Every structure is written in C-alpha cells, then in structure tokens.
Amino acid sequence: xxxxxxxxxxxxxxxxxxxxxxxxxxxxxxxxxxxxxxxxxxxxxxxxxxxxxxxxxxxxxxxxxxxxxxxxxxxxxxxxxxxxxxxxxxxxxxxxxxxxxxxxxxxxxxxxxxxxxxxxxxxxxxxxxxxxxxxxxxxxxxxxxxxxxxxxxxxxxxxxxxxxxxxxxxxxxxxxxxxxxxxxxxxxxxxxxxxxxxxxxxxxxxxxxxxxxxxxxxxxxxxxxxxxxxxxxxxxxxxxxxxxxxxxxxxxxxxxxxxxxxxxxxxxxxxxxxxxxxxxxxxxxxxxxxxxxxxxxxxxxxxxxxxxxxxxxxxxxxxxxxxxxxxxxxxxxxxxxxxxxxxxxxxxxxxxxxxxxxxxxxxxxxxxxxxxxxxxxxxxxxxxxxxxxxxxxxxxxxxxxxxxxxxxxxxxxxxxxxx
Numbered sequence: 001x002x003x004x005x006x007x008x009x010x011x012x013x014x015x016x017x018x019x020x021x022x023x024x025x026x027x028x029x030x031x032x033x034x035x036x037x038x039x040x041x042x043x044x045x046x047x048x049x050x051x052x053x054x055x056x057x058x059x060x061x062x063x064x065x066x067x068x069x070x071x072x073x074x075x076x077x078x079x080x081x082x083x084x085x086x087x088x089x090x091x092x093x094x095x096x097x098x099x100x101x102x103x104x105x106x107x108x109x110x111x112x113x114x115x116x117x118x119x120x121x122x123x124x125x126x127x128x129x130x131x132x133x134x135x136x137x138x139x140x141x142x143x144x145x146x147x148x149x150x151x152x153x154x155x156x157x158x159x160x161x162x163x164x165x166x167x168x169x170x171x172x173x174x175x176x177x178x179x180x181x182x183x184x185x186x187x188x189x190x191x192x193x194x195x196x197x198x199x200x201x202x203x204x205x206x207x208x209x210x211x212x213x214x215x216x217x218x219x220x221x222x223x224x225x226x227x228x229x230x231x232x233x234x235x236x237x238x239x240x241x242x243x244x245x246x247x248x249x250x251x252x253x254x255x256x257x258x259x260x261x262x263x264x265x266x267x268x269x270x271x272x273x274x275x276x277x278x279x280x281x282x283x284x285x286x287x288x289x290x291x292x293x294x295x296x297x298x299x300x301x302x303x304x305x306x307x308x309x310x311x312x313x314x315x316x317x318x319x320x321x322x323x324x325x326x327x328x329x330x331x332x333x334x335x336x337x338x339x340x341x342x343x344x345x346x347x348x349x350x351x352x353x354x355x356x357x358x359x360x361x362x363x364x365x366x367x368x369x370x371x372x373x374x375x376x377x378x379x380x381x382x383x384x385x386x387x388x389x390x391x392x393x394x395x396x397x398x399x400x401x402x403x404x405x406x407x408x409x410x411x412x413x414x415x416x417x418x419x
Contacts, residue, residue: 002112002113003111003112003114004112005026005110005200006107006113007092007108008105008106008107008108010105010107011046011094011106011107012099012103013099013103016096016099018245019236021051021096021236022095023091023092023093024091026090026092026110026221027089028087028391029087030087031114032113032114033207034072034085034112035072035110035111035112035113035162036068036069036110036111037050037068037069037092037109037110037111038068038109039067039068039092040067040107040109041104041292042105044105045095045100046098048098049062049063049064049068050064050066050092050093050168051093051094051095052069052071052080052093054090054091055087055089055090058081058232058234059076059080059081060076060079060081060193060195061165061191061192061193061235061361061383062077062078062164062193063095063165063166063183063191064166065079065166071083071085072113073085075149076195078196078293079163079165079193080194080195080197081194084098084110084383092110092143092144094200095221098277099147106279114280115323118187129268138152138154138336139184139327139329140152140153140183140391143364145364145375146368148368150333150334151332152331152332152334153329153332154341155184155185155324156184156186156212156324156330156346157185157240157311157312157314157326157327158187158212158214158277158301158311158349159189159256159280159310159312159313160186160189160313160315160323161188161357162188162190164193164196164408165190165191165192165193165216165313166315167190167316168227168315168316168317170316171188171196171211172199172206172207172332174186174188174202174203174205174314175209175324176207178207179207179208179209179310181322181323181324182360183324184336185211185336185345186211187212187214187225188213188214188217189214189215189225189226190215191215191216191218192216192217192235193232197213210337210345211342212342213227213228213229213342214226214228216232217233217235217239217253219235221257222239222254222256222263222264222267223256224239224254224256224273225252225253225256225311226251227252227253227254227377228248228252228343229251229342229343230246230249230250231249233245233246239269240269243271244271246407248305250351251346251350252273252346253275253277254275254309255273256277256280256311257277257280257282258276258295258334259291260282261282263395264363269398272298272302274304274305274310274352275308275350276308277311278309278310278356278358278417279310279417280311281311281321282312282313283414287411287413287414292414295404299404305404305419306354306403306419307354307419308404308417308419309328309349309354310326310327310328310356311328312324324359324360325359326358326360327356327358327362328354328355328356330353330354331348331353331357332345332348332353333348340407352419353419355416356416358414361376362376362415363377363380363407363415363416364377365377365405365406365415365417368397368398369401370400370406371397372398372399372400372418373397374392374396374398374407375395377391377394377396377407377415378393379391379392379406380408380415381407381408381409382406383406383407383408384401384404384405385398385401386401387401391407404419405417405418408419
C-alpha cells in the first residue's frame with residue numbers, strides 16, 4: 001500500500017542566489033516503511049540536484065545524476081543511507097545548480113510505502129574493457145623503489161566516483177578496474193555522500209586493493225576531497241567548517257582541481273588546507289603553468305608548506321581514462337596491506353609524504369629524507385625553489401631542498417612532482 005503527495009512550483013534565479021540548496025518539507029506519518037521521491041523538471045532549461053534529510057539529519061545526495069530515490073530500512077538507492085523511516089518532517093534537498101532568468105518549474109512526487117517495496121535488481125556494467133589481470137605485487141615492488149624501514153611507497157588515485165553519485169560502476173566494479181590498472185589504493189570520493197563507505201571493505205578484499213573512504217564536497221564555487229573515515233561533511237556549510245570537521249575527525253581535506261573550468265576553486269578561506277589536488281586529469285597540456293601559479297599563490301602563507309596530490313576523477317569506462325592517471329604516490333607506514341592500510345594512506349598525505357607522476361610507470365620524483373630519488377628521469381630538468389639541474393641516469397640521487405619540486409622536459413612539460 002502506498003500514499004502519494006505532489007509538491008510543485010517554480011524556482012527563480014532569486015531563490016538560487018539566496019542559497020545553493022533549497023529544502024522542501026514533507027510530513028511522514030508513523031507506520032511509513034519506505035520513502036520514494038521523484039523530481040521532474042525540464043532538463044533542457046536548467047539543472048537541479050537532489051538529496052534528502054530526515055528528522056535525525058542527512059540521508060543522502062545524488063546531485064544531478066538521478067531524478068529520484070528510495071530509502072528503506074535495509075536498502076536504499078545508491079547515494080542514500082538505508083535505515084528506519086522516522087516519523088516527522090523530512091526534507092527533500094534541491095540543489096539550485098542552474099536556474100534561468102525566467103524561472104524553472106518543478107514537481108516533486110513523494111510516495112510513502114506502508115510495506116517496504118521490492119528491492120530493484122541493480123544494473124550491472126560490463127567490464128570487458130578491464131585492462132588485464134590484477135598485478136601480484138605492489139607498484140613499488142614492481143618498480144624496485146627503495147623505502148625507509150617500516151614504510152612502503154604505494155601508488156594510487158585519490159579521486160574516483162561510483163554509481164553512488166555520477167559514476168556508472170558499482171563500488172565492487174570500480175575496485176576491480178583500479179586493481180587491474182595496477183593501483184595499490186583508491187579513494188572513493190562520491191559527491192556529497194558517504195553511502196558508498198559501507199561497501200568498501202567487502203569490495204576491497206576480493207579485488208586485492210586498499211579502498212580509502214572519501215567524499216567530494218561539491219559546490220558551485222569549488223570541490224574538495226574529504227579523505228578518511230570522517231563521516232559526512234555538510235557541503236552547505238562554509239569551507240572553513242569542512243576543514244575543521246575533517247581535521248578534528250582525523251582526516252585530510254584537499255582542494256580539488258583548483259583551476260578546472262567551471263568548478264575551479266573560488267571559495268575564500270581563513271584556514272587554507274595544505275593539501276591540493278595540483279594535478280587533475282583536466283590539466284590537458286602540462287606546459288601550461290596555471291595550476292603551478294595557483295598553487296604558488298595558495299601556499300604563500302601556509303605553515304608547513306604545500307602537499308601535492310593527483311586525481312584521475314574516474315567516472316565511467318567510456319571515458320577511456322583509467323584510474324591512476326595521474327598516479328599519486330604515498331610513503332605509507334606498514335606493508336600497504338590489511339585493514340590499517342587505508343588509515344596509513346591518509347596519514348601519509350596528512351604528513352606530506354606524497355608524490356605525483358603522469359602514470360604508474362612514468363618518470364618519478366621521490367623525497368627520501370634529505371635526498372631526491374629521480375626514477376626513469378634521464379634528461380629531465382629538476383626544478384625547485386632554489387634548484388635547476390639536469391638529471392643524469394635512470395636512477396639518480398640528488399640533494400633535496402625544502403618545498404615542492406618537479407621534473408619537466410626541456411620544453412617545460414611537467415612529468416612528476418613531489419612535496
């Protein structure tokens with residue numbers, strides 16, 4: 001048995017300017033076993049995002065990737081948190097992402113199920129394009145990279161999406177793709193939700209990869225990666241509050257793709273995060289210096305210096321762009337395996353033990369205490385705040401100075417960078 005209610009109206013440009021997320025209250029009566037919400041509007045005229053909050057707080061977000069969701073006690077649409085349907089006032093969250101001057105008519109249909117609906121069978125994505133078998137050894141072992149005692153270099157990607165937001169693969173499918181690409185770890189960072197966190201452990205073990213919990217905190221004025229098991233970060237609050245919440249819960253906040261098209265970073269912050277996704281896959285021509293210039297300005301007043309990471313921002317196989325391009329390397333404590341490995345990856349980022357390369361097998365620059373190790377970098381140029389020198393040989397040890405350093409070709413194309 002179900003009961004239905006319809007709410008409609010027109011969002012205006014003034015509504016959008018008043019706040020990025022509107023709330024539509026919905027009264028849920030006792031005895032409701034599950035809740036379904038459907039949003040409809042003219043998608044050729046604007047863009048509305050979709051989410052949900054219950055009486056006890058956040059219950060999910062799918063942005064513009066879905067037009068509806070269902071929440072039940074034991075399951076929910078990807079992007080949403082299953083659990084009991086508490087009676088009281090629920091709120092349909094509507095992100096006013098793009099609203100034309102003439103306004104954007106909408107309709108919200110709310111369906112209250114007295115008995116839980118039958119769980120739909122999830123669509124499976126064919127993985128015929130997975131590139132080969134899972135490598136048996138970590139990337140550092142395959143590349144014979146030296147590590148200090150008790151540590152190991154791990155290679156991965158700190159930015160990827162599943163069908164819990166706007167990706168097309170399930171968490172398990174994404175884990176298999178990342179492992180088959182040769183990664184040791186992958187941060188799963190769906191937009192404005194943490195519903196995927198519950199699936200990470202079960203997906204990581206059979207794929208043989210470390211899955212790091214994450215969330216891409218997503219707004220009109222920029223995106224940030226909240227890395228670690230820190231719970232949900234409320235994207236509706238100011239970014240300084242995100243940074244404090246993530247830090248207080250033992251995680252790391254990274255400014256994502258700071259100069260990427262319409263999602264470049266434009267938020268003012270009093271307490272700037274040290275970690276920056278300097279190398280995002282949208283950096284198509286690495287002779288262009290805009291990300292480097294932005295990072296230099298951002299780091300001007302930072303205590304402790306900049307920590308650079310990379311992000312492949314994987315969404316779907318059709319992009320033809322596997323996770324790990326660019327590849328982020330972290331010097332993690334332990335052997336890079338087991339349940340503590342995800343914590344070790346986040347700690348390594350927090351402490352600035354990072355490097356980024358164009359690919360898993362490309363030229364690499366690693367900091368080993370007071371020396372740099374340049375790998376497969378013969379003929380490249382080492383650039384730093386006070387360093388300019390040509391690298392000779394495929395495995396070269398060079399004096400290490402403070403600050404971010406990079407390897408470039410003679411025509412200034414970036415090949416590797418390290419904190």
